Amino acid sequence: MKPRILVVGTGAIGGFYGGKLAQAGARVATLCRSDYETVKSEGIKVTSTLGDFHFTPDKVIRDLSDYSPPPDYILVGLKVLPEIDTTEIIKAVVGPETAIVLLQNGVEIEEPLVQAFPNNEIISGLAFICVTRTDPGHIDHIDFGRLVIGRFPAGKSDKTDQLANLFKDSGVPCMVSEDVVTDRWRKLVWNAPFNPISVLAGGVDTKTMVENPESLELARQVMEEVCMIAEAVGHPLPVGVVQENIEGTRRMSPYKSSMLVDFETGRPMEVEAILGNGIRAAKRHNLAVPHMEILYGLLKLVDKKIREQKT
């Protein structure tokens, strides 16, 4: 019996990976808000460098009370923002066997779900992908796509393995990590400098950031701070991870960070998930992270302005 999967937050990430799971034969329903009418009538069109495809959800729902019984997996593709209470959104459909899969940015984002659903399996996941929702019901997959998933706080399970196999069946490389928290910190080594700097330096792509000595040096210092925090919280990162991230970015085609895309489209940015949570972890361990704090302070003001202009 193919698993039943509910995608909550059917934006770029949720839509793309939900569509892939459907390709692998899962029965994938999507919770849609703004895109409900379009997705209901036309499904989701994915333009992709790896081959375009069309995703017709098993069910398109606007209200979770329309969905039962509880799914095997809830795939959370929501942005991590203070005003988005994932727990509150999904609680009506979480059954005893439901695994909650977080395909989201940042560090230390799992705790509220563990608190709310102590007996459910939480699967933490990282998406290494460039993908954008360009219009309602339209996703543009630009590059990459690899996933790393793992049981939170550590280990693997039948559910992680089943999910990874579904992804692999659909052509998405998916690694099961037995230490996914370390993987989150490792991903933050890239996100913590390059997302904020791309916005604060006036809207620059990855190439600009690694080619200019000022931003490169700043990025390096932020990366070192992330490594220091990761070590303090018990998730030391491999030696060379900073250099590896810099070299990797040099080799990438010029790319706009997700935060820059949010900024340019006037949408709130994931400031807390990407900087705030890391800084709070540093404070718990009495670590000084001045570079992260400066970016955080500036970015909070930029984000505040976006929010004011939105209302």
Add this chain to the structure above:
Amino acid sequence: MKPRILVVGTGAIGGFYGGKLAQAGARVATLCRSDYETVKSEGIKVTSTLGDFHFTPDKVIRDLSDYSPPPDYILVGLKVLPEIDTTEIIKAVVGPETAIVLLQNGVEIEEPLVQAFPNNEIISGLAFICVTRTDPGHIDHIDFGRLVIGRFPAGKSDKTDQLANLFKDSGVPCMVSEDVVTDRWRKLVWNAPFNPISVLAGGVDTKTMVENPESLELARQVMEEVCMIAEAVGHPLPVGVVQENIEGTRRMSPYKSSMLVDFETGRPMEVEAILGNGIRAAKRHNLAVPHMEILYGLLKLVDKKIREQKT
């Protein structure tokens, strides 16, 4: 005999103070580029909270070869940018008795003029004013206007006193400082944090910067760094100058920094005068100024983008 004064850089600062000197009876000529036609035919209209006035220059010139004999004073109101070579611009009209008055932002900006004109008097000046050139031949004076001038590198002279008296005659408070370099550093305590942060935090006014804990803390740290450099270069600032600048800014009406105005109108910003020169002074004395360096790095990229969009 009333002195002959040539204003070079007839923007907001040059136009306003040149006009004031003309009111006091000086014969004031203006070098104009983009505004030449307007100023030639209509003069400069100054809208001011202290009373509007009209400034008809004694002579409006487009090319300095049209001006002779050398003036008693050259009033430099040019922006301090790497591509603006003040020395080169004025050299044709500097006579043996000409005093060169720099009404410009930043620190350590006098050296090129001392090198080029070793026998001339250099008067360094600071304008505490909110003034904007809104259109060709139109200046909007919003607030303040006080000047501090002094002989560079130190002391006073007949020329500083004569100039100060002319300003006073026109209603502009003008103090002659015998240690104007210290005054420059003191002004940088305000400029070094608030100009850059106003741009980097997404375009915020002074009120926003002092009311948000993140930006206030960052501003305070930049101020402390400026004080440390000032002390190292032999110009220690009074105890309490940081707090005084913060309190003063709290009392000000919300105000857009000059750098933010430049940014919003797509004009190059005075990154080097306001941050670069201070950081280079810190390096000469092996001082770490991480907060200034981060703002500098980000701002250079923002400035680069402005310049690219301009061309």
